[in-house]
Amino acid sequence: MTTTTPPPRTGSAPGAWPLLGHAWQLHSRPLEFLASLPAHGDLVRIGMGPSPAYVVCDPEAAHRMLTDSRTFDKGGPFFDKARVLFGSSLPMAGWREHRWQRRQMQPAFQPDRIERYAVVMGEEVDRMTARWRPGLRLDITEALTTLTLRIVTRSVLAAEAEDAAVAEVQRSLHTVIDGIYQRVMLPLGPLYRVPTRANRRYRQACDRLHRAIDGIIAARRAAPPGDDLVAMLLAAHDDDTGEPMSEVDVRDQLMVMIGAGFETTANSLAFALWLISQHPEVEAQLHAEVDETLAGRTATPDDLDGLAYTRRVISEVLRMYPAGWFFTRVTTADTTLAGQALPAGTALLYSAYLLQHRPDLFPDPERFDPDRWLKPSGDSLPRGAHVPFGGGNRKCIGDQFALVEMTLALATVCTRWSVHPDPGATLRVRVRGTLGPGPLAMTCQPRGKAAG
Ligand code: HEM
Numbered sequence: 001m002t003t004t005t006p007p008p009r010t011g012s013a014p015g016a017w018p019l020l021g022h023a024w025q026l027h028s029r030p031l032e033f034l035a036s037l038p039a040h041g042d043l044v045r046i047g048m049g050p051s052p053a054y055v056v057c058d059p060e061a062a063h064r065m066l067t068d069s070r071t072f073d074k075g076g077p078f079f080d081k082a083r084v085l086f087g088s089s090l091p092m093a094g095w096r097e098h099r100w101q102r103r104q105m106q107p108a109f110q111p112d113r114i115e116r117y118a119v120v121m122g123e124e125v126d127r128m129t130a131r132w133r134p135g136l137r138l139d140i141t142e143a144l145t146t147l148t149l150r151i152v153t154r155s156v157l158a159a160e161a162e163d164a165a166v167a168e169v170q171r172s173l174h175t176v177i178d179g180i181y182q183r184v185m186l187p188l189g190p191l192y193r194v195p196t197r198a199n200r201r202y203r204q205a206c207d208r209l210h211r212a213i214d215g216i217i218a219a220r221r222a223a224p225p226g227d228d229l230v231a232m233l234l235a236a237h238d239d240d241t242g243e244p245m246s247e248v249d250v251r252d253q254l255m256v257m258i259g260a261g262f263e264t265t266a267n268s269l270a271f272a273l274w275l276i277s278q279h280p281e282v283e284a285q286l287h288a289e290v291d292e293t294l295a296g297r298t299a300t301p302d303d304l305d306g307l308a309y310t311r312r313v314i315s316e317v318l319r320m321y322p323a324g325w326f327f328t329r330v331t332t333a334d335t336t337l338a339g340q341a342l343p344a345g346t347a348l349l350y351s352a353y354l355l356q357h358r359p360d361l362f363p364d365p366e367r368f369d370p371d372r373w374l375k376p377s378g379d380s381l382p383r384g385a386h387v388p389f390g391g392g393n394r395k396c397i398g399d400q401f402a403l404v405e406m407t408l409a410l411a412t413v414c415t416r417w418s419v420h421p422d423p424g425a426t427l428r429v430r431v432r433g434t435l436g437p438g439p440l441a442m443t444c445q446p447r448g449k450a451a452g
Contacts, residue, residue, distance in 0.1 A: 031429065034055070057354060173262075217250055
């Protein structure tokens with residue numbers, strides 16, 4: 001008997017509403033809706049308001065889309081609205097502009113730079129854990145958000161911990177990010193210009209954020225050139241036109257870099273601590289590893305080899321709850337994907353959450369099992385199956401930054417403290433611009449030396 005691979009299938013999602021299409025499903029129960037789509041095909045047509053879009057449910061097709069960034073460029077439904085707010089910064093830039101921008105910024109994420117940022121990571125984790133007391137009950141998501149925001153602002157802006165402008169960036173950024181998410185997902189146009197309290201708060205936070213970053217840039221222009229990201233942006237020139245980046249472009253790049261680099265890692269760390277607290281066997285194995293490797297001290301990049309289990313925990317967290325849960329593309333030419341002809345201008349969506357919850361690729365996908373990652377993942381998984389950082393040349397520029405930060409932070413926290421939620425507490429996944437656990441009350445108890 002011969003078996004043949006079924007041909008790629010294109011389907012349509014059921015339950016479209018007149019005019020709204022599937023926008024309501026995507027807004028009200030996005031994760032369930034996305035996870036239901038592979039049952040309808042490898043490429044599933046959904047309605048986004050009046051216009052259709054395709055959701056890529058097949059990992060090979062996702063890989064092809066991600067790695068051919070010229071044909072599948074940034075764009076699509078939510079994206080165009082986001083571009084108004086984020087300018088043409090790295091995640092927003094079209095193919096041509098993106099190439100030179102990325103080349104200018106990539107050196108800021110080379111391994112030697114990550115080593116430099118790791119010093120900041122260590123200082124900030126020490127600062128956070130030093131404030132904890134036995135029995136302290138705190139919102140762990142908030143604590144980790146403060147941690148990662150301090151780390152990314154100090155690293156990206158190459159600033160000292162007590163810099164007043166950096167503190168202002170940290171203060172206003174939350175309000176700005178929340179406001180942007182709302183404006184992208186619920187485009188109510190002129191209503192956002194009505195001077196309500198919320199609109200005024202958003203506008204004032206934007207102004208304060210802009211002023212703070214502009215101040216940092218002005219100070220850096222006046223100082224001798226350095227070799228950090230701000231200096232790289234100030235020295236950058238467009239390959240074709242020879243033009244430097246404008247003041248506003250530099251500011252947008254820095255804002256977006258910081259914006260992309262704190263909630264993502266904080267939410268992933270918060271999910272990690274929650275999942276560990278719910279799985280005693282994982283907690284025991286993690287504690288054994290961090291105690292043997294660190295014995296209570298602060299983790300550094302030299303410890304990464306000794307933290308293999310911690311890294312598997314992080315991989316599994318990023319599989320179950322990828323902070324960047326969905327993104328869009330648009331075709332720039334007529335093309336074919338998963339056997340379907342797509343004219344230029346077709347909107348596409350991909351979701352790491354959807355791909356990483358396919359039961360055929362990740363059996364029992366709701367089970368938290370770091371040992372899934374014992375086998376080298378490339379051995380058994382198709383390309384495009386595990387994409388928490390995306391892929392191709394639009395892959396997250398901060399992936400190594402994030403992985404090192406999360407591994408060092410998780411290991412250092414866990415060799416000093418165990419954190420547990422209230423008995424009977426449940427996790428409510430919050431789907432916003434990033435996927436997160438929302439406020440999470442947990443109580444800290446000292447371990448090892450901290451307990452003595
Ligand atoms: C757990 C942490 C993180 C996750 C899950 C994550 C996820 C992602 C994903 C999926 C993309 C690709 C989006 C697409 O395909 O359209 C992306 C892009 C990006 N990320 Fe991250 N990210 C994380 C942390 C960071 C950090 C720490 C930074 C900066 C310090 C950062 C900066 C960026 C930037 C600038 C882009 C745009 C890259 C480009 O278009 O060339 N991210 N991220």
